Amino acid sequence: MPEGQIVRAVGGFFDVRTPEGDIRCRARGIFKKKNLSPLVGDYVIFERTGPEEGVVTEVRPRRTELVRPPIANVEQAVVLFSLREPPFQPVLLDRILVHCERVGLRVCICLTKLDLVPDRSEVEQIAKIYTPAGYRVAATSIRTGEGVEQVKEWLKDTLSVFAGPSGVGKSSLLNEILPGLRLRTGQVSAKLGRGRHTTRHVEIIDLPDGGRVADSPGFSRLDFTGLEETELGDYFPEIREHAVHCAFRGCLHRDEPNCAVREAVDKREIDPGRYRNYLQFLQEIIENRRFKKW
Ligand SMILES: Nc1nc2c(ncn2[C@@H]2O[C@H](COP(=O)(O)OP(=O)(O)OP(=O)(O)O)[C@@H](O)[C@H]2O)c(=O)[nH]1
Ligand SMILES: [Mg+2]
Ligand SMILES: [Zn+2]
Structure with missing residues (x-):
């Protein structure tokens, strides 16, 4: 049976890319019953129902799966935030x-x-926080073209997703990276200071230099459902690095004695703002769990 990768999901249809072109597929009813949905990025097996139509019958195991934006099998996320309009968050x-x-x-x-x-200096300050944590940081402008080459470099030879709030310029930057692409872009509302959710679906785009990248709709809410409080520190690389030296196993780096993470914050080896966000997320996870027990 034919196979391919879903490159676009629109209104209950999945466009599956094959060497002979894209086949527009529905998902077999069984997926809905199991409350499973194929995702953009999924490698799937499908049955043909017409020259350019089919039904997805099986989804291959996913290497990665992101809930927001919903996409499978990406290796890299480019997280975009605007410095202004909307303000950095x-x-x-x-x-x-x-x-x-x-x-x-x-x-x-x-x-x-x-x-x-x-x-x-504003950009430098942000880079000073995130570079030591292990993230690559670039600043871009579609007006001056600055930084665009750097992002192009990141996108080579891999499948990436552009993620971030509405209005930060995800689609605009992709249009800049691939002239002729002409993705729809939207104004930022002056009154509300946020984007207008212009991009409505996830779509994988082939780049001439070999990489592929998915544009996605902006989002502003993200909770920590299913995440344990003891896990959270693992997902802040600089906290993870120091946590091995904490006195207690399972240290939450809050008020435990001999906490290497708190010591690192005091010495400014960990950014206090990042640590504050860690504590806020921790509190949120603990409160959510308490709420569920009731
Ligand atoms: N000044 C300036 N404006 C930009 C830049 N990049 C994007 N914009 C503007 O920001 C607005 C939003 O851009 P979009 O590309 O639609 O943003 P998006 O992130 O794709 O938004 P959603 O699709 O809603 O998630 C548009 O008016 C763009 O012209 C930039 O580098 N500088
Ligand atoms: Mg967009
Ligand atoms: Zn600790």
Whole structure:
């Protein structure tokens, strides 16, 4: 039976890429019954029902699976946040990073709309926090073209996904990277200061330099369902690194004695802002669990 990879999901249809072109498929009813849905990025087996139509009958095991944006088998996430319009949101960035770490993705951080920032030291400060944590950081502008080559370099030879809030310029940057692409882009609402959810579906795009990248709809909410409080520290690389020296196994790095993470925060080896977000997420996980027990 023919096989291919889902490159687009729109309105209950999945476009499966094959050497002979894209086949528009529905998913077999069994998926719905099991509350499973094929994802963009999935390798699937399908049955033909017409020259360009089919039904997905089986999904191959996923190497990675991201819930937001919903996509399978990516190796790398490029997480985009604008420096202005909408303003930079470090808490949401750290939330997304936790999710990417949990899935095991390589992460690059792209700070967009550099042309709207009068003072470069702002970018340097953000880079100073995230580079030591193990993330690659670049700042871009589609107005000046700055940083675009760097992002192109990141995208080579791998399947990546662009993720981030609405209006930060994900589709705009992809249009810049691949002239002729013409993805729809939207204005940021002046009144609300956020994007208008212009991109509505996940779609994988082939790049001329060999890589592939998925554009995705912006999102602003992300919770930690299914995450244990003892796991959280593993998903902050700089906390993970110091945690091996904590006195207690299962240390939550809150108020335990001889906590190597807190010591590292005091010495500014771990950024206090990142640590604050860690504590906030920890509290959220603990409260959610308590709530569920009731
Ligand atoms: N000044 C400036 N504006 C930019 C830049 N990149 C994008 N924009 C503007 O930001 C707005 C939103 O861009 P989009 O590309 O639609 O944003 P998106 O992240 O794809 O948003 P969703 O599809 O809603 O998730 C548009 O008006 C773009 O012109 C940039 O580098 N500088
Ligand atoms: Mg978009
Ligand atoms: Zn500790």
